[in-house]
Amino acid sequence: MKTKNTIIASLLVFNFLHFTTSNAQERPLSPAQNKQLQPFTLKDYQTFKKEVKPLIQEMGLKKIVGLGEGTHGTAEFYTVRYYITRMLIEDYGFNHVAFENDLTEVWQFNQQLSKTNDLNALLKKYFLSLWQNEETKQLFQWIISYNASHKKQVTVNGIDFPAQQPDVDMLIALLDAANITSFSAPLEVLKKSAFMQDEAWSGMNKKDAKTDWNLLAKHCRNEYITADSLETAFKALNIDSSLKNNLLLAIGNLKQGCEPFFREIPEGARDSIMAYNTARIVKDGNDKVVIWAHNAHLGKTGIYDNVVGGTGGYILKLFPGNYFAFGTGTALGTFGGTTDARAVNNSPIAPYPLENPITGSWEELLSSAKTSDFYFDTDKFNPTQELKPLRFIGFGTKSGASSYDKTNLRDLFDAFIFLNQTHAPTPLKDNPVARH
Incomplete structure (x- = not known):
């Protein structure tokens, strides 16, 4: 988002x-x-x-x-x-x-x-x-x-x-497949922020929905930092290359969605x-x-x-x-x-x-x-x-x-x-x- x-x-x-x-x-x-x-x-x-x-x-x-x-x-x-x-x-x-x-x-x-x-x-x-x-x-x-x-x-x-929660779902599924349980704490950070982002996105279709944009921005900046740290950790994992590539794909897509909250991005960045x-x-x-x-x-x-x-x-x-x-x-x-x-x-x-x-x-x-x-x-x-x-x-x-x-x-x-x-x-x- x-x-x-x-x-x-x-x-x-x-x-x-x-x-x-x-x-x-x-x-x-x-x-x-x-x-x-x-x-x-x-x-x-x-x-x-x-x-x-x-x-x-x-x-x-x-x-x-x-x-x-x-x-x-x-x-x-x-x-x-x-x-x-x-x-x-x-x-x-x-x-x-x-x-x-x-x-x-x-x-x-x-x-x-x-x-x-x-x-x-x-x-x-x-x-x-x-x-x-x-x-x-x-x-x-x-x-x-x-x-x-x-x-x-x-x-x-x-x-x-456009969506953040599917990124987290994909990460959880892949880590479960690899029997890796050491990332539960950062995943909880990502879960919370992803939920807030997706709720804010879909909430724009509801007249009575209210979003605290300052709070959302704070959580999403933290989400980006957490995701960036996880990306570094994933690169160091000694696991099947296909599984690793998919983990990097998911964490990269999540970072794309929350990067606008972390730093200014140019017009046309989506393309x-x-x-x-x-x-x-x-x-x-x-x-x-x-x-x-x-x-x-x-x-x-x-x-x-x-x-x-x-x-x-x-x-x-x-x-x-x-x-x-x-x-x-x-x-x-x-x-x-x-x-x-x-x-x-x-x-x-x-x-x-x-x-x-x-x-x-x-x-x-x-x-x-x-x-x-x-x-x-x-x-x-x-x-x-x-x-x-x-x-x-x-x-x-x-x-x-x-x-x-x-x-x-x-x-x-x-x-x-x-x-x-x-x-x-x-x-x-x-x-x-x-x-x-």
Whole structure:
């Protein structure tokens, strides 16, 4: 969790810019631009696979592929990414799927994925509610099936750090597995502070919740110092290397969450941390990672004057020439969002109508295409490096003028997929896990 000011500043990015909404159409796509559009359909996996083969071939050459979403709640974006992820795993040896979700919560999810008889319950326990839908569940059902019949396993990872208690839970589980009982006192310190942080975070969704921020800051500074000391102790342990690495992973993620209380961190720190956490997944030459996160994060540059976003740019610095950024966009329909101030695992998600694209936006221009669903190479599509507003809808309910930032698609993404009309995701249904 971040300090109160950092949290508020991060979320205000979706309210910075203000454009005038209008139904008036600007000039349509040029013949040269129309020529760059590659149509596709989502009616079934095999058809989609044939239609996007050149795109996937380019992605497959990279070690890390970022699959973005223009909203945190569009069914078709989840399906597109499931199909692409499956292709990259089956045909190009990708073996990690990383999410914009708490690192240690997803670690626990992955530990239980192959054994679960209730995937819905597992998703609700360990994933933010924006991932709790039938479209995303398709991916996990497929991974269960794939891992059951392949030696090279696909691992599900998290790269974010919003929750603290899962870090402590992971530490306790790992120390129990190693029969290590000598860290009970510092673990109690971490437990208390983690509980306070998570209560303050989720409490922001409750009108009557009150947080003593000064007391919280005091406890979290102590938590950071304690965690730092534990990290040093863990490095000295003579235990299985895999177990040690996981201990360091958990304590490192906990430190990421409480560091803002210990010292001032720069703007954009969350994106650099998510890039660092992605890099930690790549342990050897055989590891290849697909990331599911918001367009704003997976773009190669930040947005809103670099106040937020740009995880992709940090990844490029860590893996020069080895990252592919893929964005998604839509114009009309519905999307899933929550009225909660902070996205948590039990935030209620409901469908909301997408407002019409604003005048002069990329969405308005792409809506004038001769085909409704297509992808394109951003470099070839925008050789003049034109700047236009692009919509970035987070987990909230607004999709109007304040959700845009003026961008050059080429600066953000290597390729972009556009679906003119889309829908809010399908809520989880009570059906059993498919076994193969």
